[in-house]
Amino acid sequence: MDETWLKRALTRMKVLGLTVTDLNRVGSKSGTLITDAERKGSSPSIDNFAKLARLLQMGVGELFDGDKPVPERLLLQGFVRGSEMWHAASKKEAKEVKLSFFDKDLVVLEIETQEMQPSYRLGDVVVGPRMVGRNLDNLIGKDVICETGDGSKYLKKLARGLRPGTYNLRSLIHGVDDLESQKISWAAPVEMIIRSPS
Known part of the structure; x- marks a missing residue:
């Protein structure tokens, strides 16, 4: 067996x-x-x-x-140098970049509403690595999957709160109020979106 x-x-x-x-x-x-x-x-x-x-x-x-993990790597195809234009990598510059994303504590959600368009569409799957503590300040201005101190869970944009150690959660849905001065237990920045085919 x-x-x-x-x-x-x-x-x-x-x-x-x-x-x-x-x-x-x-x-x-x-x-x-x-x-x-x-x-x-x-x-x-x-x-x-x-x-x-x-x-x-x-x-x-x-x-x-029992499968041995195969290192996930991406082939670097080009560079952005000093402007918004990107330049193709030459054979000499070609290299692989290790993809360690899947080694992290990932949070994965499916969007089951049309109200978050254009950011997220019905059927999209959003993925992010869970972060806690001081690392949360690095997520200011990003869309995050998060849990507040009272256990409520949201997908919102993280902003700095008025009081130290608190954050404001900006709504991604037009007409929904933001949440001010929230304590955050953890947050996961949306780093991957798997778009719904429809």
């Missing part, structure tokens, strides 16, 4: 000197992620599975089905 993701996780855990307790804590409020998998045969959510893979320093595919 093929090795399961659980067996791969436990094997990797030993290599890294981790414990079942360490793995149980990953994204599980009850702290029983691995224990539940062993006793009940339950599987973690996709988000928790990705967190587990990161803790184990494995690719998601490697943990899920």
Whole structure:
């Protein structure tokens, strides 16, 4: 029988000197992620599975089905130099850029409203890496998927709040009020949009 993701996780855990307790804590409020998998045969959510893979320093595919991760790379096609015009890369300048986006704690949402046009269309999927703490100031002026201190969740544009440690959330929908002076638990800048084909 093929090795399961659980067996791969436990094997990797030993290599890294981790414990079942360490793995149980990953994204599980009850702290029983691995224990539940062993006793009940339950599987973690996709988000928790990705967190587990990161803790184990494995690719998601490697943990899920044993496939060794293939480094994701993009071929650089050109450069922007001193103006808005871009110039094609010569053979000498050609290089690959490592795409580490999928190693991060990603938040993924589907847009199920037409009210956010033209920024987002019905059926679009938006993706961003979750950030907390001081890093939030780097997201001022960006569209973010976020959760406020009271647990409310939004897709809005982040702005600086009047009081230190607070942020204003600008609406992406015409006629909807902005939220002022919000505490933010975490925010994920929208870094990828998978456009709906329709």
